[in-house]
Structure formats: structure tokens, C-alpha cells
Amino acid sequence: MASEVSPRRAGYYDVQVTTLQDVADEAQVSRAVASRALSGDPSARISRETRRRILEAADRLGYRPNQLARGLRTARANAVALVVPSVTNAVFAELVAGVESAAATAESAVLLAQLGANADLQSLVGEGRVDGLILQRDEVLPDDALLRLLDIRQPVVLFNSTLTGHVGSVILPDEAAARLATEHLVQLGHRRIGFIGGPSIHDAARRRQDGFLAAAEAADLELSAGQCIPGGWEAAAGASGFATLHASVSGLTGIVVASVNAALGAMTTALRLGLRVPEDLSIISVHDTWSAEFSFPGLTVVRMPMRNAGRAAAQMLMERLGGAELRDIVVAHPMPHIALRGSTGPAPE
Amino acid sequence: MASEVSPRRAGYYDVQVTTLQDVADEAQVSRAVASRALSGDPSARISRETRRRILEAADRLGYRPNQLARGLRTARANAVALVVPSVTNAVFAELVAGVESAAATAESAVLLAQLGANADLQSLVGEGRVDGLILQRDEVLPDDALLRLLDIRQPVVLFNSTLTGHVGSVILPDEAAARLATEHLVQLGHRRIGFIGGPSIHDAARRRQDGFLAAAEAADLELSAGQCIPGGWEAAAGASGFATLHASVSGLTGIVVASVNAALGAMTTALRLGLRVPEDLSIISVHDTWSAEFSFPGLTVVRMPMRNAGRAAAQMLMERLGGAELRDIVVAHPMPHIALRGSTGPAPE
């Protein structure tokens, strides 16, 4: 009874897969009915028996819809792209997980991509492979260049950046996180606290600096020039940032670093300079990764709701594809909270 | 003169993009000619003047080919997937770069994906989005399950695994790397050297263990039971591996760890146990990452030709798509070599 999977014409088209037609043949119905039955749309009126036959046939033949054909027909790729500066950055592990979980709910695939030097979203998004994207800007692209980059037909959700002229951002509670980090050191008795920020181009970096400054002011800390400096997100930036800080400001007993990779770089530099952590110097940072857990000493960090932010970003994008408008939202749940490890301790003396 | 970009029918198809037809209209030629001119195929005989007009029109209209339509027509997605256990693992940074560079040469896109618990290559590859894939197996999937997973129509290049019943692997010089690492410790005077391997399920782990054992034998080291143990690729595995090793074997002055993340976990555990690195214990590992550079002490590692291996994998896959056969190859260029950092030093006494 089971009919053969139809052989395709030879020639340019020789990838033989089970098509909808094969399923329809097997179930003795037309393509149209098979399509409706498999779409899962409950409003499609199909007899119980026919639907069963079709589903069985599809199952027996191992049918998978061709997403290229489907996408061509419906003008929907059923995929979104998650674009980050560097996919191998452990900071993104939970972000990716959040995005994937929300996308899976909407039966959309997630394509990961890096925002390389030859940043060209057009080639990614302009060729129909994705319906929209979630983008984390990198350290170097200035606002106007980013805005030009975003001048595409597809919706874009910015991850942890707001941009004048663009609506659709998912923002983390950066200010609160940096404040919390600073307060932690203050509570441990630190009075001379330095701050190594993110790339000054990045608004998240500004928010974290604001958080540091607010907490410093609230605690009545005096900040000398050069005690609060810009840096970057990566280890090298943290390393050179700490070297600068150490050379220009004396007597620091604690530092807040805007991001975890930079903090690891800063801590290593401090240790190499002969400082003891946390006896001489406490270090705390924002974001959690396995590398913070497995550094020595373990790095105390403020955990951010990365997973939920990723989920929110994907959800908002999906809703946009369903017709809703993009908005700017803050994901503050769960609130930033401290993962206490070994890099912070009481201020010396 | 410039004609309007044609408005599409309203309805389900309302994504308005510039199509080939628009370019053809603008250049006053047929779609077919426009297609040939834009394909870049030099054997397509088109008058210089016509080609110029078409290229200009495409440029003026910002034409981008719809890859879904193209893929549907040619049965080629012009994309390959790179599937790894965890995209955020820094070990893959160079692998990704290598794959992307080779894919770019073939004008193929690279889609990154994680081999999650719900490992289902079918949904990735069976729906026409990619022409083939490069796969790095994870720690848990046994051979037979992997083989079943690979039972797909599209070609698969395995990264650093060989598998009976599957041809098409790109292998690193694991044995040489582990041997080199061990020899490095021997040259520093170490005689009691432990080994924390990868997941025993993984043939790369076996090769690295073989390298360790070969070097140990060549140097006439005596190995007591439990001195060479299986572990895993990640930090937690290295941490517990070291704890086991430390508890069961006394007097070790050096350890070789099969992979860098695990080595960082092992080193941290050693430091937390009060051992000094490298004064009491030297640690060396295979693979390089920024985290090895920025650990304290810096982790001495054996660098592997990850970038070239990635490039080779992608190249082989592209050639397969062009009709060639898959093979099993070893990428040993540049040869494994040591990046000397602070975690290794002369044996104590």
C-alpha cells in the first residue's frame, strides 16, 4: 500500500526528500488538504479520519517541510538572528538560552551570528533568511554607524542599548547592578573604591558608571580624578584599566569593574603586581560566567537576568512579527543580586 | 527613467523587497538575462553594455537575491551549519573564524547552532536551511546515538572525532599535543606527573591519553594506579578530576590536563587546596583561550591549529557539495606548540 517516495528528475535537482506531495499521495488526498492537516490550524475543517491518515503518512515517510519553499510562499523565514560581537563570549550563554527558548515557543529557528568587522546585516537579513534580529552592539561601532546598519526592512531588537532614532530595546538594570556592586564594597568598609567602566561609546557602560557614581555619592566617598575610568568589556581592557588605575590613584582597596571578563583581566593584573585579593584589594563585577566561578579567587559578581532578557527580546520580536509594535523595555526580573565568592572581603585595617 | 519598485499585492505577501524582476525592468532586460549577469558566471555570454546596465540597476535599487527562492530553485541553501556542544565555549573562537573564512570564499553562510539535549539535526538540516554541517560531538552522546543522528541526507564533517561507519572527519594532532605537553613537564624535571583526560567517550580524549602515556613511557616515568584518569572538557570536570587525583595519588609535581577549561578548573582547585602553582605543582593543558592567558598564574598550554582545522572542515564540506568525496584528514599545521605562561616551572627539589 505504501507508495514509493517519488523520484525527482535528475539534473540540478537531485536532492531527494519527502515532499508534501509524497505525503498527499500516500494519504490519498490533495496537497492542499495535506498542508492544512499538517499546519495544525484547528480552524481548518478536515475530517478526523483524513487528518489521521495524513499525519500517519507524514510520520511514516519522515516528512519535514521545506522551510525554503514555505518561507518563499509565506514571506516568512521562521527564523530570527541573534547577532553578538563574539559568540564565544561566555557572557552570552544564558542570553542564547533565553532567546532560543522563546523562539522555540514560536516555532522559530535561531541563527547565531557575529557582528564582525565587515558588519553587514544586509547579507544576513536582506536575503530572506531571517524575519528579524536581536542585536548586541559591539565596542567600536558609533551611534550613527549603528543607526545606518539598522536601516533595514526587518525589525531589530537591540540588546542592552538604547539608541535615539530606534525603538525596540531590551535593557538590563545596569544602574542598579553597579550600585549594588559598589554598595557591597562600601558595606565591607571600603572607602577608596575605583571603577573600571565599559567602552564609553556604550550606553550600558554609562548606566553602570552612573550606578557607581550614585552609590559613591550616597556613601559619601570622595573620588579623586582618574578613579573612575572608561575601559571595555574584555579582559585586555580590564587589565590595562587596572594598570592605569593602580598607577594613577593610590590607596584603593576596592574596585568595581563594569563587566566580568574585564574584571578577570583586572584581577590578574592586580595579582601579578603582587597585590593580594581580597586582602589588599577587593574586586567585584557585573555578569556571571563559569570563568568567574572557577577563577582564583572566585570572582564576586552581580548576576543579571540575562536569560529573561533574552527571552523578552525574542518574545518582543515574535510579537512584532505578529503585528505588534516594538517598545523599549527593562528586564529587571530577577533583580540583580550578588554571587558572593572570594574576590571581595573587608577593607584592610 | 528609473522605474518604480513594483508594489506587491497586498495580503499575505506584503514584505516589499526589490526583486530580480525589478532589476530586469529597470535595466530593460528579461529576468533570465539579469539573473545571468548577476550570477557572475563568466561563461554567460552577455554584452558588456547590457551587463553594465544590469549591474547598475541592481546597485541603484539595492537588490539582494532572495536566498529562499534561490535555494528552492537550485536545491542549495548556500549555507552550512557549525554545530558545537556550546557556542559560548571560547575554545571554539578560532574554529568559528576558520569555518567562516572558508565558507565566505565559497559564498556560503555559516549558521551556528548548539547540540542541545534535544539533539535533533533533522530540524536543522532536514528542512532545507543548510546544505551540510560540521559537527563537534558533545560529552554525552555515545557512538551509536551519534551515528543515528548522522543518518541524514546532507554531508556531515565531524570535527575532531572519527567514527566507525562514518567517513569525513577533521582530526587534530591530539596525540602529539599531549605528548608535547608531557615532555615539557619532563624537561622541567618532573617525574611524578598526573593526567586528567577528556570524557572517555570521546576519541580525541583517547588520543590525548595515548600521547600522555607514550611520553610517560618514553621518559620512563612510573605511573601508579589512578594517576591517569578520565575527566571531561569543562571546568567542573577538571576541578573534580584534580580533587580525585590529589586524594588518591601523593607526590605529584605536575599534571597534564586534556583541555584548557578543565585545566582552569583543576588549577583553581589546586590553589584552593593551598598548593602553589607552579612552585608545588605545574599544570599544562591543550588548547588556548583568552582565559588561559588571563588566569593567574597564566596557564601554559599547547596551542592547536584550530583555525586551520576549521578552515579544512569547511573546505572539505564545500568540496563535497561540489561533488568530491569526504575523507578523514588530520590538520597538523601549524604543529602543536607550547604557549609558555606561568603555570609550569621546574619540579620542586
Next chain:
DNA sequence: TTGAAAGCGCTAACAG
């Protein structure tokens, strides 16, 4: 409840 037909954007065979 089902089927016939059209067509998404593109490329390749073939004819002119």
C-alpha cells in the same frame, strides 16, 4: 470537507 489552480523569486534548458 476537499481539490484545482495560482504564484512566491529564482535559475536553467532551450529556442530564437
Next chain:
DNA sequence: CTGTTAGCGCTTTCAA
């Protein structure tokens, strides 16, 4: 050298 035509696999009217 250029145009006509057909059709990749799918979904969605529209008519039966």
C-alpha cells in the same frame, strides 16, 4: 546575445 518557459515545494484563495 537574449527571451520564453517551466517549475523547485509550499500555502491560500476559490470553487465544487
